[in-house]
Amino acid sequence: MDSKERRKFRKTVLNSSRQSVRSTSSNVEDDISNYGRQLQSSSGRTNIPYPDENMDQNKCLQFQHTNLPHSSSDMIITNPLSGSPNDEEPDHPVTTTDKIEGIYEEYLDHGDESVICECCDAKLWKDEALQGKKCGTKTSYSLCCLYGKVQLPKKKEMCSSYINLFRCVDSKSKYFMKNIRRYNSMFSFTSMGGKIDTSINSGNAPYIYMLNGQNYHRMGSLLPADGRKPKFSQLYIYDTENEVSHRHSSFSEKQEASASNSDSLDIEIIQYLKNILDAKNVLVKSYRIARDCFECYTDVKVKLRLIGKREKDGRTYNLPTASEVAALIVGDDGGTIEKRDIIVQHQTGYLQSISELHPSYLPLQYPLLFPYGEDGYRLDILHREITSSSKSKRTIVTMREFFAFKLQDRRNMFSLLLNVRRLLQQFIVDGYTMIETERLHYILKQQKVPRCETYDTLCNVQEGE
Numbered sequence: 147m148d149s150k151e152r153r154k155f156r157k158t159v160l161n162s163s164r165q166s167v168r169s170t171s172s173n174v175e176d177d178i179s180n181y182g183r184q185l186q187s188s189s190g191r192t193n194i195p196y197p198d199e200n201m202d203q204n205k206c207l208q209f210q211h212t213n214l215p216h217s218s219s220d221m222i223i224t225n226p227l228s229g230s231p232n233d234e235e236p237d238h239p240v241t242t243t244d245k246i247e248g249i250y251e252e253y254l255d256h257g258d259e260s261v262i263c264e265c266c267d268a269k270l271w272k273d274e275a276l277q278g279k280k281c282g283t284k285t286s287y288s289l290c291c292l293y294g295k296v297q298l299p300k301k302k303e304m305c306s307s308y309i310n311l312f313r314c315v316d317s318k319s320k321y322f323m324k325n326i327r328r329y330n331s332m333f334s335f336t337s338m339g340g341k342i343d344t345s346i347n348s349g350n351a352p353y354i355y356m357l358n359g360q361n362y363h364r365m366g367s368l369l370p371a372d373g374r375k376p377k378f379s380q381l382y383i384y385d386t387e388n389e390v391s392h393r394h395s396s397f398s399e400k401q402e403a404s405a406s407n408s409d410s411l412d413i414e415i416i417q418y419l420k421n422i423l424d425a426k427n428v429l430v431k432s433y434r435i436a437r438d439c440f441e442c443y444t445d446v447k448v449k450l451r452l453i454g455k456r457e458k459d460g461r462t463y464n465l466p467t468a469s470e471v472a473a474l475i476v477g478d479d480g481g482t483i484e485k486r487d488i489i490v491q492h493q494t495g496y497l498q499s500i501s502e503l504h505p506s507y508l509p510l511q512y513p514l515l516f517p518y519g520e521d522g523y524r525l526d527i528l529h530r531e532i533t534s535s536s537k538s539k540r541t542i543v544t545m546r547e548f549f550a551f552k553l554q555d556r557r558n559m560f561s562l563l564l565n566v567r568r569l570l571q572q573f574i575v576d577g578y579t580m581i582e583t584e585r586l587h588y589i590l591k592q593q594k595v596p597r598c599e600t601y602d603t604l605c606n607v608q609e610g611e
C-alpha cells in the first residue's frame with residue numbers, strides 16, 4: 147500500500163468513524179468492524195481503485211471494503227468504535243475511535259487547500275483561513291496578505307531546465323534535491339552564524355533543522371587573506387578558471403559518502419548552476435565585474451559597495467540591475483556610502499556581519515531561491531494603496547508580513563521556496579530569527595519610552611506616600 151493509498155484510506159476511516167460518533171449510526175460501525183476483521187484475516191495484495199470523490203461516505207467505505215484484500219502485515223486495524231483498555235481516559239471522540247496502529251492518534255486530515263484568497267491567489271486550508279473580509283467583489287484573508295494590504299511583486303519565472311531540478315523528475319534532480327542545502331551553501335555569498343544542532347536527527351523521524359546560539363550572516367573580503375583558501379563570495383573572484391573544482395572540493399568534505407559516479411553528476415550540476423547564475427543573478431554579475439577589474443588592474447585596491455537603498459516602489463519592483471545593487475570603489479569612497487550600504491573590503495582576514503534589513507540579505511545567503519538576485523525584505527515597502535504622505539499609523543510591511551506572504555502556495559504558480567525541502571526549513575528558521583532580531587531592535591530603540599513610564603509611576607507612588 148503506497149502513501150497515497152494509505153492517506154486516502156485513513157481519511158475514509160477517520161471521517162466515517164467521526165460521523166458515526168456524532169450520529170451513532172450502526173451501519174458505518176459494522177462496516178469498519180467487518181473491514182478490520184477482513185484486513186486481519188486476508189492475505190495477498192491488490193491495487194486500490196480510488197473511489198469517486200462525489201461518492202457517499204458509506205458507499206465509499208463499502209467500495210473499499212469489497213476491493214481491498216491486503217496483507218495483515220501491511221496495516222493492522224481494529225474496530226475503531228469498540229472500547230479498548232488503552233483508551234480509559236479519552237479526551238475527545240476522535241481519540242477514542244482512531245485505533246489504527248502506526249498512526250498518531252491525534253491525526254487530523256484537513257483535506258485540500260480549498261480556500262482561495264482573491265487578492266493574492268494564495269491557496270489556504272479552511273481551518274487556517276478563518277474569517278475572510280469582503281473588499282468590493284474580492285474576498286481576502288489575514289494569513290496570506292493581511293486582507294489585501296500586503297502587496298509584493300510576482301516572482302519572475304525561471305527557465306524550465308532550472309525548475310525541473312526542483313521537481314525530482316530524474317536521477318540528476320533527485321541527487322540535487324538530496325543535497326540541496328550543500329549546493330546552496332556552495333554558491334552563497336555569506337556564511338550563517340549560530341551552531342546547527344545535528345544530534346536531534348539521530349533516529350528515523352523526519353529531518354529537523356535546529357539552530358543554537360545567535361544567528362547572523364557574515365561576509366569576508368573580496369580576496370582571501372594570504373595563504374588562506376577562498377570561501378563563499380571569494381569563490382566568485384579568486385582563480386575562476388578552476389572555479390568548479392574549487393567549489394566541489396570546498397564542500398566535498400560535508401558531502402555524504404557517495405559512489406564515484408555521483409562525482410561526475412555533482413560536477414555537472416555545479417557547472418550548470420554556475421552558468422545559470424552567471425547569466426541571471428545580478429549579485430554574481432557584480433562580483434564578476436570586480437573579478438575583471440582585478441585581472442586588468444592587479445595593483446589597484448578595489449572595494450565593493452553593496453547598495454542598501456532602492457529608489458523604486460517595493461510593491462511592484464524587486465528586480466534590480468547590477469548597477470542598482472553594487473558599485474566598485476577605487477581608492478577613496480568620495481562620501482557616497484549610505485547608512486545601510488555594505489562595504490566589502492579588498493583583502494582582510496576578518497568577517498563582517500550583514501544587517502538583516504539590507505535588501506540583499508536573503509539573496510546573498512540563498513542564491514538558489516533568489517536566482518535573479520531579487521531583493522528580499524526592504525524597510526520601505528508600503529501597504530497597498532498607501533502613499534508616502536499618508537497619515538495612517540501602520541503603513542509599512544513588517545518582516546513577519548513579508549515572510550507570511552512569501553510562504554504561501556499560490557494558484558497557477560510553482561513555488562520554488564516550498565519545494566526545497568531541508569533548505570525550506572533553514573529558510574524558515576532564518577526568517578524567524580530575522581523577525582525576532584527586528585523586534586528586539588525595536589524594543590532597544592524604544593527604551594526611553596517604557597523607562598519613562600516606569601519612572602513616572604515610581605514618582606507618583608512616592609508623591610502619594
Ligand SMILES: [Zn+2]
Nearest residue numbers: 263266290291
Ligand atoms: Zn491573500
